[in-house]
Amino acid sequence: MTGGDQEAVRELERLRRRIDAVDLELLALLEERMELGLRTAGLKKDGPLDPAREASVLDRAKRSSLALVGEEFAERVFSEIMQESRRLQGEGHRLVAFQGEHGAFGEIAARALVPGAAAVPCLEFEDVFQGVAGGLFDAGVVPVENSLEGAVGHVGGLLAGAGLWICGEAVVPVRQCLLAPPDADHRELRVAYSHPMALGQCRGFLARNRLEPRPFYDTAGAARMLAREKPRGAAAVASALAAHLYGLQIVAQDIEDAPANATRFVLLAREPCGGGDKCSVVFATRHQAGQLHGALELFASAGLNLTRIASTPQRSDPGSYTFFLDFVGSDRDPSVREVLDALAGRSASFRFLGCYPCAAQPPATASGFA
Template structure:
């Protein structure tokens, strides 16, 4: 083993340590919801004593204790800041976190394994807010999220549309010609197929774009890269080898901000879910209500109704607030016509498109 190889291994360990530290801080912030006080002296002493007892030849117990003491003090500081906990599905650096950072700058962003974890965490009060993708410009509706929206009591209080800008990331600067394999979510690999073929790169599916970047940062395999967001490059100290590598440019995802309480002000966009009897003209009659009230629809989508698979739930977004006179009048008529009707909330429409 030569000096370069030793340093390569050290770099890998340093990245892994920092990624693990980020995970620990995230868990520490979440723990506040389950405690009566930030400081728990007995618990801290258990952690410190355990570290001190570990028989590590090159890491004296006294150093382990000092190191963990510093980490615990930083955990305390983060908990005392009392940041809102904003949940998203995926690993840190996912496009969902990009949306979180735009919608709730300065919050603590909490990754969750599944969409249901985001909904349940917010509903039960362990998390303050949730950010979920509802539709993609290329792939269409995010079915699982739409399904959860039909059963949740949570309210939509904001939205943002995030441009999906795929980047090729590596752990160190390198020439494209030195790369052999690329890891990412199958959807991202498919969207960058032309780039991969052009540069003779072998695509290797991974469960998540940000997860692929995280794996690369921790394991540091040679001649490998990941397709993920630019944010992943910043979080995991990775080099952007190429940016904007998707085959098409018009790729964006719309995200919703979920809360237990409705938006406090007046919104200029509203989302509803409804179902009508499976009879000719029923859907047309509902849509005619909006047309006659001069209400502009911005989205309509459908999916099978859980309780009646032969029928459909319809997701409708439109311009206006549910307190507007024309909207209230449409709602009054719609409640009589629909077999299911739910207003997810009125909220500020996204005008930025990041």
């Protein structure tokens, strides 16, 4: 093979890698297009078919056609897209929101908790809560605690004030991977992008490999950015699913510092689901000595096992805290109801967040929400 032939082979391989990357982007955009179509379904009064709207979309596609994408081809493509969108809307998929991009651990939890649902990514946790409360989504999934890093950000404060119900939980094993673009040289990797909590879970690995941690809003979002922008010397910490979705290579697997790393997610809905063997409450104590001790004593006296105690500052009252308790028990049990009534009576504020099936410790399991 001559030098010219070798150069042609290398150029062919380079172009094919670019084609593969574009194909992945097309699939990601089609997924987003179908999700947006599903979100419009609940807002339409006359069903999924809207002839005037579809005619407008086809006309715009033909007018926007380019040199290699002719009018007829553009019309065929968009006709197929809208036909598939109508089919999905007719199937009545439930919309379950999660924070992050596709490939995030929140999506894994959403699919485990509500099989067959359409998992819809949101930029911020607030978007999940507001979307569920406003009826844009049927349910939402948010993380509440990680086995290594503890409570997750400001989710507790959102839970306290959103007026939503917890209908299920999933404990998702967190197996972090170091990802890089397909043609990256491992020896040139210098920085790793990911969510701050994920970076914290892998700080030992990053330090040993002299990788500078760079915070990003989401693990899967970091993977998507890496695939799109390919910053020199950069890697991402994310899931194997994110590597698959965005066409990245897995440089190293299971890079978290502890093998038992897992995150607990809860399923949020506008109405209580009822039935289960685990309950969650949120309350605030009065400014008197022994108030928190007295609240906890109610559970100890009734023999109820507390599985989680957490607190978050009250923004409206500096120095005051809201407390979250999870415990094993059913709100249908008279003894549990007695404890809840007593806690409500002695608290400055109180809200029962829900009774739901207790998740098996990893892997994640589905709940009764349907």
